[in-house]
Structure formats: C-alpha cells, structure tokens
Amino acid sequence: MSFWNFLINYRAEIFSRTLEHLILVAAAMLVAVLIGIPLGIALVRRPNLRRWVLGAANVIQTIPSLALFGFLIPVPFLGGIGARTATVALALYALLPILQNTYTGIAGVDPAVLESARGMGMTSRQILRDVQLPLSIAVILAGVRVAAIICIGIATIAAAIGAGGLGVFIFRGVAMVSNSVILAGAIPAALLAIGVDILLGLVEKKLTP
Amino acid sequence: MNTALGADGLAVELRNVGYRVDKRQIVSGVSFKVAPGETLILLGRSGAGKTTTLKLINRLLETSSGEIFVERRSQLEWDPIQLRRRIGYVIQDVGLFPHWTVEQNVAMVPRLESWPESRVRQRVREMMELVGLDVAKFAARKPSELSGGQRQRVGVARALAADPPILLMDEPFGALDPVTRAELQREFCELAARLEKAIVFVTHDLREALLIGTRIGLFAEGHLAAIYKPDEFLHSSDAEARAFVDSLGAEEGRERSSPKVTGRGRKA
Ligand SMILES: Nc1ncnc2c1ncn2[C@@H]1O[C@H](COP(=O)(O)OP(=O)(O)O)[C@@H](O)[C@H]1O
Ligand SMILES: [Mg+2]
Numbered sequence: 001m002s003f004w005n006f007l008i009n010y011r012a013e014i015f016s017r018t019l020e021h022l023i024l025v026a027a028a029m030l031v032a033v034l035i036g037i038p039l040g041i042a043l044v045r046r047p048n049l050r051r052w053v054l055g056a057a058n059v060i061q062t063i064p065s066l067a068l069f070g071f072l073i074p075v076p077f078l079g080g081i082g083a084r085t086a087t088v089a090l091a092l093y094a095l096l097p098i099l100q101n102t103y104t105g106i107a108g109v110d111p112a113v114l115e116s117a118r119g120m121g122m123t124s125r126q127i128l129r130d131v132q133l134p135l136s137i138a139v140i141l142a143g144v145r146v147a148a149i150i151c152i153g154i155a156t157i158a159a160a161i162g163a164g165g166l167g168v169f170i171f172r173g174v175a176m177v178s179n180s181v182i183l184a185g186a187i188p189a190a191l192l193a194i195g196v197d198i199l200l201g202l203v204e205k206k207l208t209p
Numbered sequence: 210m211n212t213a214l215g216a217d218g219l220a221v222e223l224r225n226v227g228y229r230v231d232k233r234q235i236v237s238g239v240s241f242k243v244a245p246g247e248t249l250i251l252l253g254r255s256g257a258g259k260t261t262t263l264k265l266i267n268r269l270l271e272t273s274s275g276e277i278f279v280e281r282r283s284q285l286e287w288d289p290i291q292l293r294r295r296i297g298y299v300i301q302d303v304g305l306f307p308h309w310t311v312e313q314n315v316a317m318v319p320r321l322e323s324w325p326e327s328r329v330r331q332r333v334r335e336m337m338e339l340v341g342l343d344v345a346k347f348a349a350r351k352p353s354e355l356s357g358g359q360r361q362r363v364g365v366a367r368a369l370a371a372d373p374p375i376l377l378m379d380e381p382f383g384a385l386d387p388v389t390r391a392e393l394q395r396e397f398c399e400l401a402a403r404l405e406k407a408i409v410f411v412t413h414d415l416r417e418a419l420l421i422g423t424r425i426g427l428f429a430e431g432h433l434a435a436i437y438k439p440d441e442f443l444h445s446s447d448a449e450a451r452a453f454v455d456s457l458g459a460e461e462g463r464e465r466s467s468p469k470v471t472g473r474g475r476k477a
Contacts, residue, residue, distance in 0.1 A: 116304030119267055119377075120318055120367070121293035134308050209308035 003180040010184060014169075018188045021165035024083060024158060025151045025192075028090030032147060036095050037140065040102025041128070050103070057096040065157045068092065073161060086155070086163035093154055094147035101143025105136025134209050141204040145197060152193045156185065166192075218245050219281055220375050220407030221266060226275035228261055236261050236431045239275070245374060248401050248408040249436075250418040252453065253428030259411040262428070263377050266409065267296045280374065294318055297368030297376040297406075301383045303360045305352040311337070311363050312348040318371035336366040341396060358389035365397070369404070376408045382417070394420055415453045418442075427453075 007014070043050040060068070068089045072079045078088045109132050117127045133140075159167030169185030172178075220243055227237040236258040243249045251259045264270040266277060268289045277284040279292060305314050315336050319329045337344045340362040352360055361381060368376060382390045382397075398421055401408055412418055418425050419439045427434045427442075429449045437445060443454055 110302075110304065110307070112300060112302035112304035113306060114304075115269070115300060116298065116364075116367075117306070119269055119293060119296075119298035119300070121290050121321060123290055126321070131306060 003183055006180040006184060014184055014188060017164065017166050017168055017185070018192065021152070021155055021167075021189065021192065024086055024155050024163060024165050025090065025148065027083075027087045028094055028151055028155075029144070029148055031087065031091040032094035032098050033144060035091070036098030036143075036147075037102050040099045040140075041106055041132075043099070043103045044106045054096075054099065054103070057099050060092045061096045065089070065093070065154045066160060069157060069161045081162045083158075083163040085161055086158035086165075090151045090155055090158070094151050097143040097146040097150065098140075099143075101146075102136070102140050105139030105143075106132050108139070109135045138204055138208045141200060141207065145200040145204065148196050148200060149193050152189060152196060156189055219243075220245055220279070221409065222278040222281075223262075223266070224276045224278070226262070226265060226277060227273050228258075228265055228270060229273040234431060236265070237274075239433045241426055241433065241436060243375075243407040243409055245407050246405045247423045248410055248421055250422035250425045251409065251411045251428055251433075252415060252418045252425050253413065255413055257428040258431040259413075259428050260379055261431075262433075263379050263409060263411055266375075266377060267293050267298055294322060294371060295373050295375065297371075297373045299361075299364050299368045299376070299378040299381045301380040303352075303364040305360060305363055305367070307352050309351075310348065311342070311350050311352070311355070314352070314363055315366045315370050317367055318373075322371055332370055333366075336370050339369070339400065340366045342366070356389075357385050358393060361385065361393060365400075369406075374407060376406045378408065378410045380412055381410075383412070383414075397421060415442075415457050 039053065043053060063071070069085065072085045072089055073081065075085075079085050113131060113135070114127065117131050122130070155165050156167035156170055158165050159171050166185040166189045170182050173181030173183075173185065222242045223239050226239045228235050239258075239262055241249060251262060253259050261270060265272050266279070268284060268287075272284075279287060280295070284292065306317075309317075312333055315333045316329050319332055324332070333348070334344050337347065342359065342362050347355070347359070347363075352363070355363065364381065368378075382393050385393065394417060401421065410421055412421075419442070422439055424436050424438060425442050426436045427447070427450055434447060434449060435445070437450070442450060445451070445454075
C-alpha cells in the first residue's frame with residue numbers, strides 16, 4: 001500500500017489522532033502556563049527558591065521522555081495509564097522553558113524603569129501589570145512557543161502509555177515495519193509543530209509593545 | 210498637631226536619620242529641613258550616601274533610626290503609595306517607560322490618581338510646554354525616539370505632572386553632554402524659582418550645586434557635615450568643602466577662560 005493510499009484510507013483516524021494529539025498538548029500547555037508564569041514571576045523576588053525550582057525543572061528536562069512517562073504510571077492521582085499521566089509529563093517538560101523565560105524576561109526589566117515606577121507611587125500590582133509584564137511579554141511568549149514545540153514532539157511518546165495521539169501511528173508503524181504508517185504520524189506532528197510555531201509567532205508580534 | 214515642627218509650610222524634615230544594611234551604617238545622624246521654594250543640594254563624592262538619603266525620603270528605603278516628616282506628618286503616618294505620589298522623583302537614568310509614549314509617561318501619576326481625562330490631557334500639555342517640549346512634535350513619540358536631554362525633560366515633566374509639593378532629584382543631568390547639561394541646568398533654575406516646590410537635589414558637581422542650590426548640604430561618609438549658603442561654601446575652611454572648591458579651580462584653570470558661577474541665593 002503506498003503512502004498516499006494509506007493517507008486516503010486512514011484519513012478519519014489521522015484526523016482523530018491529530019485532534020487527540022492537539023488536545024493532549026493544549027491541556028499540558030494550559031497547566032504549564034498556569035503554573036509556570038506565576039511561579040516564574042515569584043522567582044524574581046526569591047533567589048533562594050529560584051535555585052531549587054530552576055534546578056528541579058532542569059533535572060526534569062534531562063529525564064528521557066519514555067522514562068518519565070514510565071515513572072509517572074505508579075504515582076497516585078497523577079499517574080496511571082492514559083491521557084492524564086501524559087498530560088502531567090508533558091506539562092513537566094513544558095515548565096522549564098516557560099519558567100526560565102518568565103524569570104529572565106521579568107528580571108531583565110531595566111532597574112531604572114522599576115525605580116521610577118516605584119518612586120512615583122505605583123503599587124506592586126500596577127508595576128507587574130503595566131510595566132513588568134508588558135516589557136517581558138515577548139520573552140515569555142518565546143518560552144511558551146519553545147514549550148509548545150517540545151510538547152508536540154514528546155506527545156508522540158504518549159501513545160506508549162495508552163494516551164493516544166499521533167504516536168499511535170509511529171509505534172504501530174515500527175511494529176509493522178511500515179514507513180507509510182510511521183509517516184502518517186510523523187508528518188501531521190511536524191505540520192502541527194510548524195503551524196503552532198507560526199501562530200504563536202504572530203501572537204508574539206501582536207502583543208509586543 | 211505637632212507644634213515642634215517649626216516654620217510654616219515646612220515640606221520635608223529629617224531628624225537624626227540613619228540607615229543601616231546588615232551591620233554597615235550607610236547614613237547616620239542626618240538632619241535638615243526644606244521649605245517650599247527652596248532647593249537644598251546634597252553635595253558629596255560618590256558613595257557618600259546622597260542617593261540613600263533621597264530614597265529614605267520617599268521610602269524606597271526604610272530608615273533604621275531617626276524620623277522623617279513630610280508636610281509635617283511623620284512619614285510612618287503616610288501610606289507609602291500616597292506619600293510617593295506627593296513627591297516627584299527624577300533619577301539620572303530617567304527610567305521612562307519604554308513601551309509608553311511621552312504623553313502616557315507624563316500622564317502617569319495623574320492617571321494613577323484617576324484625574325478626569327480632560328484634565329489629564331490639559332496637564333500633559335502644560336507640563337510639556339513647561340519643560341520646553343513641543344507637544345505636537347513629541348507627545349506621540351516613544352522614549353527611544355528622544356535624545357538624552359529630551360528624555361530628561363520628559364522625566365522632569367512626569368515628576369511635576371501631579372503638582373507634588375516636593376521634588377527629589379538624583380543627579381538628573383549627570384548623564385548629559387556638557388552643552389545640554391548647561392542648558393537644562395539653566396532652565397531648571399528658572400523653573401525652580403517659579404514653582405515654589407521644596408526640592409532636594411543630589412549632585413557631585415559643585416558648579417551645579419552653586420548654580421541651582423539655595424543651600425548646599427555637604428555629605429561625607431554618610432554624614433551631613435554642614436549646610437552652607439552658596440557664597441559661604443566657597444569660603445568654608447572645612448577640608449571636604451575645600452577639596453570641592455579646589456576641584457572647581459582645577460577645572461577652571463584647565464579651561465582657561467573661567468566661566469562665572471552665580472548662585473540663585475534666594476531665601477538662603
Ligand atoms: N543596598 C545596599 N547594600 C549595601 N550597601 C549599599 C547599598 N546601597 C548603597 N550601598 C553603599 O552605601 C554607600 C552610599 O551609597 P549611595 O547612597 O548610593 O551614595 P551616593 O549616592 O552618595 O553616591 C556606598 O558605599 C554604597 O556602596
Ligand atoms: Mg548616588
């Protein structure tokens with residue numbers, strides 16, 4: 001069966017696996033953004049916490065993805081077989097670039113700007129909302145972008161723990177020794193990554209002051 | 210009511226103020242008063258504690274000892290945010306918001322204070338004219354589209370926008386080229402004479418101190434050694450004061466034609 005025939009015959013499954021993949025990544029990214037950005041902001045004022053948190057996030061990043069999925073399976077509440085475990089693992093991978101960039105972006109705001117903001121009577125909240133976030137939004141979004149691309153790639157491994165997604169084709173293709181089947185997973189994953197990269201690039205451009 | 214506070218309309222008073230970090234005493238035993246219409250210069254070498262003293266006044270730093278009164282109320286009775294909005298603050302690096310236009314930067318405190326928008330706009334226009342910036346030309350620009358001198362003009366306009374009775378300035382003209390600096394110093398003198406603000410102005414440049422100050426407080430190693438009228442300063446026998454006067458002489462000697470230095474000398 002040629003690749004094109006395969007594509008046509010399996011278009012329904014390719015579509016549903018792509019959707020599964022996307023939902024997995026979106027859920028993980030949502031968790032990572034909701035934790036990573038506030039935590040990154042908090043780290044700016046807490047140098048002690050910073051060492052530990054960035055250190056831990058770095059260590060997680062070095063764990064091979066298949067191993068991380070494996071580790072998580074026996075963990076109560078978060079673990080088990082399926083999409084929930086995969087979401088947790090992906091969120092952990094996405095955390096480092098988001099944390100790192102949020103911290104770097106906020107810490108990089110010109111101290112003279114902060115001094116005048118504080119000296120003129122802005123509250124900490126106003127400074128965060130009107131000064132620090134607008135001035136670091138490009139750097140933060142760049143982190144989100146990197147995290148999303150990483151997630152889309154690593155999410156293909158999620159099929160190994162029964163979380164579905166485009167990885168299903170890749171594992172099946174390897175088992176069947178069929179390039180067509182592997183490509184049916186790999187090509188949509190690559191397109192997804194490119195699409196998300198372009199989209200977030202546009203958002204980044206739009207939000208940059 | 211604290212009747213011990215002395216002269217009517219006193220804007221800022223420091224009483225025996227000290228500041229310590231860990232075990233290091235950065236500033237100690239500083240006392241002075243500033244009334245509306247006065248410009249008190251804090252003159253001293255770098256590291257003498259001038260910036261620290263300024264930041265104690267608007268509570269960017271907390272005093273370790275002594276007391277500060279702002280508009281005759283103990284600083285501790287003030288909400289720090291309200292206090293800072295009553296005190297204009299101008300620093301050497303200006304610190305304009307790079308993502309805001311000149312108009313937005315100048316309007317910052319009035320908008321924080323929720324002035325009606327029509328009044329904010331009018332005030333921005335007035336302030337830009339006051340510091341010599343053409344509204345039509347500059348209002349919509351970002352700080353990156355301004356020269357150093359123009360930026361500091363915006364910095365001064367921003368500090369004055371909410372009409373604070375007190376102005377703190379930390380080497381505001383220190384980063385400018387000599388020609389622009391002289392221009393802004395001259396204009397600032399006229400402005401200060403007109404505005405009836407209580408101004409505390411930090412510099413390490415005696416020439417600037419003599420030009421702008423109504424009184425000059427000499428800082429050395431965290432202490433306020435003495436406060437002089439500008440003409441007294443030149444004849445002081447204090448060693449640190451002599452060192453400053455000598456440095457002035459050395460500069461003038463080098464430039465051959467010695468420029469005349471005249472103080473404002475009002476209300477000294
Ligand atoms: N946060 C700080 N921690 C420790 N030392 C400081 C701090 N800020 C300033 N200093 C020290 O305090 C002294 C006075 O500093 P500063 O007020 O900035 O002097 P000036 O403005 O007169 O140049 C300097 O010796 C400086 O090194
Ligand atoms: Mg200083």
